[in-house]
Amino acid sequence: MTPADTVPAEAPIRAPRPQRPRVQLTLQVLRKEQLSSHMVRIIVGGPDMAKFEAKDATDMYVKIHFLNPGVDYAEPVDIFAIRDTMPAEHWSVTRTYTLRWVDVAAQEIAIDFVLHGDSGLAGPWAAAAQPGDRIIVTNPGGAYKPNPDADWHLFAGDEAALPAIAASLEALPSDARGQAYIEVEDAADIQPLVKPDGVELSWVFRNGATPDKSTVLLDAVANGVWLDGTVHAFVHGEREYMKALRDLLIKQRGLDRSQVSLSGYWAYGRTEDNFQAEKKEPIGKIL
Ligand SMILES: Cc1cc2nc3c(=O)[nH]c(=O)nc-3n(C[C@H](O)[C@H](O)[C@H](O)COP(=O)(O)OP(=O)(O)OC[C@H]3O[C@@H](n4cnc5c(N)ncnc54)[C@H](O)[C@@H]3O)c2cc1C
Structure with missing residues (x-):
């Protein structure tokens, strides 16, 4: 009997899942700009930018890989080889960050x-x-x-x-209409943003409240202008108030899930590792 003969007749036949190509970019810090009281822009680049493959999305994000400082890694560092050959405690630890902009011609990205x-x-x-500092992203x-x-x-969203x-605001056509609410600590965190005139931008301030308990973003959206017609929403930030915004938009305003991009980007008091792990548990589920 061949192994194929042992497969029950009703077993589903699945094509092998295409493997995502594993592409590591080892880049260098080129410049740094202080954007506001609590935000810094790091512009990175280098020859590995030739391997960069952009996504057709305005929320494009990378995983930044942090190495364990106590481990002597072979150079050049290959994070995939590390995963294939070293124990799990030596693997890189990842953090997720949006690409604020990508300049393909200059081979630079800003985070x-x-x-x-x-x-x-x-x-x-x-x-x-x-x-000159090294940064490894996938x-x-x-x-x-x-x-x-x-x-x-x-x-x-929040910071x-x-x-x-x-x-996303920069990518909108000049005649686009909308409402944007951004929660930050206080006025020292405001940044100038490029947007169409028809999009009203409101900064809301936590003013010392902890991010998981703050309700200013929820209140601003709940009490803010609600325009006529079909809305497309992008709503992301600290996990607890994302749950409140989910209830407002989907349960109370009746939006269809397809109209809403909504997720927790982080959770107060949790490292990203814990936050990602909790996505499988009730506390971490949003949609
Ligand atoms: C798709 C996506 C895109 C993201 N884009 C960005 C981005 O462009 N810029 C950005 O700054 N973040 C972004 N984040 C959030 C970022 O990944 C998390 O904030 C991450 O936890 C930061 O890692 P850390 O190593 O600094 O802190 P961690 O080791 O993960 O956490 C250490 C402690 O710091 C707290 N903490 C983490 N983040 C914050 C925060 N923002 N404010 C206050 N306390 C915090 C944690 O709750 C924890 O107590 C994004 C997340 C996702 C999922």
Whole structure:
């Protein structure tokens, strides 16, 4: 009997899943710009940008790979080889970041990091980064771009979503209409953003409230102008108030899931590793 003979007749026949190509870009920090009180832009580039494959999305994001500082890795570092050959505790730890812009001709990308204190990997790395520092990323994902058939666009998010909202506002046609709400700590975190005149931008301030307990973003969207026609919404940020915004938009306003790009980008008090792991548990589920 061959192995094929042992497969029950009703077993579904599945084509092998196409493997995503594993592409590592090892880049260098080129420049750094302080954008606001709690946000810094790091512009990175280098010869590996020749391997960069853009996604047709305005929320394009990469995984940044942080190596374990206690391990002596072979150079040049190959994060996939590390995964194939080394124990799990030596693997790189990843953090997810939006590409604020990509300049294909100059072979540069910009990433805007929230400075949220001394805890974590990516925030403190960005605060200390200097030109010449190495940064390893894997090729981007991304799922959202403004639907040109929508009558208007709604954006709501906190600092972590600000780069994706800013990139999306820039990509809108000049006659687009909409409402954008961005939650930050206070007025020192406001940045100038490029947007169509028909999109009204409101900055809302936490003013010392912890991000998981703050309701200012929810209140702003709930009480803000709701335009006529079909809306396409991009709503991302700290997990707990994303749940509240989900209820507002889907349960109360009756939007269809297809009209809403909505997810937690991070969770207060959780590292990204814990936050990602909790997505499989009830506390981490949003849609
Ligand atoms: C698709 C996607 C795109 C993202 N794009 C960006 C982006 O462009 N810019 C950006 O800054 N973030 C972005 N984020 C969020 C970012 O991945 C998380 O904030 C991540 O946890 C930061 O990693 P860390 O190593 O600095 O902190 P971690 O080690 O993950 O966490 C350490 C501690 O810091 C807290 N913390 C983490 N992030 C914040 C924050 N924003 N404010 C306050 N406290 C925080 C955690 O709750 C935890 O207590 C994005 C997330 C996703 C899923």
